[in-house]
Amino acid sequence: MRALQRNALLTATALALVAAPALAQDEKKEIQKYQQMLTEGSPVELFELQGEALWNKPQGPKNASLQKCDLGQGPGVVKRAYATMPRYFADADRVMDLETRLVHCMMTLQGRTFDEITKRVFGNADRPSEMELIVFYVVGQSRGVKMAAPVSHPKEKESVGLGKKIFFYRAGAWDFSCASCHGEEGKRIRMQDLPILSDPSGARSYATWPAYRVSNSGLHTMQWRINDCYRQMRFPEPNFTSEATVALTHYMAVVAKGEPYDGPGTKR
Amino acid sequence: MHVERRRVLKGAGATGALALAAAAGLLKPERVLAAAWPKNAFDAKSADDALKSLGASSAVESKDVLIEAPQIAENGSVVPIEVTSNVPGTKSIMVLIEKNPHPLAGQFHFMEGAVPFVKLNVKMGESSNIRVVAEAGGKHYVATKEVKVTIGGCGG
Amino acid sequence: MADPMKARASMKGDVAEIRVLMGHPMETGDRKGSDGKPIPRHFIQNVTVKLNGKTVVEGNISQAVSRNPVFSFRVKGAKAGDKVEISWLDNKGATNKTDAAIA
Numbered sequence A: 001m002r003a004l005q006r007n008a009l010l011t012a013t014a015l016a017l018v019a020a021p022a023l024a025q026d027e028k029k030e031i032q033k034y035q036q037m038l039t040e041g042s043p044v045e046l047f048e049l050q051g052e053a054l055w056n057k058p059q060g061p062k063n064a065s066l067q068k069c070d071l072g073q074g075p076g077v078v079k080r081a082y083a084t085m086p087r088y089f090a091d092a093d094r095v096m097d098l099e100t101r102l103v104h105c106m107m108t109l110q111g112r113t114f115d116e117i118t119k120r121v122f123g124n125a126d127r128p129s130e131m132e133l134i135v136f137y138v139v140g141q142s143r144g145v146k147m148a149a150p151v152s153h154p155k156e157k158e159s160v161g162l163g164k165k166i167f168f169y170r171a172g173a174w175d176f177s178c179a180s181c182h183g184e185e186g187k188r189i190r191m192q193d194l195p196i197l198s199d200p201s202g203a204r205s206y207a208t209w210p211a212y213r214v215s216n217s218g219l220h221t222m223q224w225r226i227n228d229c230y231r232q233m234r235f236p237e238p239n240f241t242s243e244a245t246v247a248l249t250h251y252m253a254v255v256a257k258g259e260p261y262d263g264p265g266t267k268r
Numbered sequence B: 001m002h003v004e005r006r007r008v009l010k011g012a013g014a015t016g017a018l019a020l021a022a023a024a025g026l027l028k029p030e031r032v033l034a035a036a037w038p039k040n041a042f043d044a045k046s047a048d049d050a051l052k053s054l055g056a057s058s059a060v061e062s063k064d065v066l067i068e069a070p071q072i073a074e075n076g077s078v079v080p081i082e083v084t085s086n087v088p089g090t091k092s093i094m095v096l097i098e099k100n101p102h103p104l105a106g107q108f109h110f111m112e113g114a115v116p117f118v119k120l121n122v123k124m125g126e127s128s129n130i131r132v133v134a135e136a137g138g139k140h141y142v143a144t145k146e147v148k149v150t151i152g153g154c155g156g
Numbered sequence C: 001m002a003d004p005m006k007a008r009a010s011m012k013g014d015v016a017e018i019r020v021l022m023g024h025p026m027e028t029g030d031r032k033g034s035d036g037k038p039i040p041r042h043f044i045q046n047v048t049v050k051l052n053g054k055t056v057v058e059g060n061i062s063q064a065v066s067r068n069p070v071f072s073f074r075v076k077g078a079k080a081g082d083k084v085e086i087s088w089l090d091n092k093g094a095t096n097k098t099d100a101a102i103a
Helices: A002-040 A044-055 A098-110 A130-140 A154-168 A178-182 A200-206 A222-232 A243-255 B002-011 B013-023 B029-035 B039-043 B047-053
Strands: A087-089 A094-096 A211-213 A218-220 A265-267 B059-061 B065-068 B079-085 B090-097 B104-110 B117-122 B128-136 B139-149 C005-012 C015-022 C044-051 C054-061 C070-076 C083-090 C095-101
Touching: A002 A265, A002 B079, A044 A130, A044 C005, A044 C015, A087 A154, A094 A098, A094 A154, A094 A243, A098 A130, A098 A222, A130 A218, A154 A178, A154 A243, A200 A243, A218 A222, A222 A243, B039 B047, B039 B104, B047 B090, B065 B128, B065 B139, B079 B090, B079 B128, B079 B139, B090 B117, B104 B117, B117 C054, C005 C083, C005 C095, C015 C044, C015 C083, C015 C095, C044 C070, C054 C070
Parallel strands: A211 A265, B059 B139
Antiparallel strands: A087 A094, A211 A218, B065 B079, B079 B117, B090 B104, B090 B128, B104 C054, B117 C070, B128 B139, C005 C015, C015 C070, C044 C054, C044 C083, C083 C095
């Protein structure tokens, strides 16, 4: 008898628990629909076109374009390049993500200085930065290509290992790590469910960055994304193209291996 | 229709830019006429006033006017909507966001085989009904759909 | 850089689906700039779609259309190879246009 009562109670509790998430499921579905309609109606291609024009524009003391820039698929090959980055580049003897490689090309091909190139890497709605526009052009050329950042060169292995370490490394004013928010299921910031970036289930999220953010009409690169996470964790802002951000990107890219690239994304 | 256009042209300074463009040779005169922008309707502060100004105040509800929109929009600065009229002979469609300061967001005229359909992104200041009115054979048909706007967190 | 604009059109059954992207700030006039001064209202007022030179859609729009507008339209009686032209005119008298062949 007692057992029966307990059973009934348990059932009632279970029902109540099921009922609440059912409503949330509906909301989730509607939010997914919004996200999908947002992507379908995205103006992101306009920025890719502007970026392509900048890629082809002769600039700097050498008055050269980036048309000979080698993103890992040979000089000037942009198609599929982003899907295989970050990667090791022998000419620079280091692992580079897209932004780092672009800075390298601008310095070597165009004769520009690091300071001048990185003076304004994060733009705004009224004036996106040169870096953002070129990044949007390059990543758009990998749409549909499966993510495949290599981990064969010793420096690539080292970079992915470092990235993983940083991902789980707790520090700062709040003793946070990337994993505090992106390491297990069920974490969110306000309405936003957070992807698990240390697990292939979060691959889709990685494969939709860089992204256009409709709330501020801004273009956001991967390094911007990482910097903003660090800001939210109350860390000092990482340096642009730093080894740490490249390694972190590399780790996430490797976790997302095999996911078809679907960016530049469009986010609310 | 012509009377409508004349009234709009006479009544509003909105066509100033158009007239300038025409004077500069950018537009042919007939283009200017077709483009007449109904300033009074766009300036109206209620959906009813906007529709009145467009001569569309007595619309009947219709299931043939379809609004596809998310029930929840995480950000009001971009709300994607898709509007179709299956009312035979639809000549134009008006899109209004009832609670926006100026509800009329757009008026689309369809000619020469164009399907009475448009997909666009609109701004919504707050949760509101979207009201769509289709005009066919001098009559007006209306449908509404509610969209909840939640300004979400950060991240993404 | 000039405001970019891009159109694509393709046949879906017997209907041509036209998608157009327009770079434009679509300022409502309610927003303040970094200097604290209000940014004047600046928006596209008129969108025209032509098929082989004939106007098929005339749109009058307001500042309530989102920044960098994206529209889709559908036209019956078109075929692959037909020319689609789209132009806009804003409240300051500026214009832009683009075209595409239906794929």
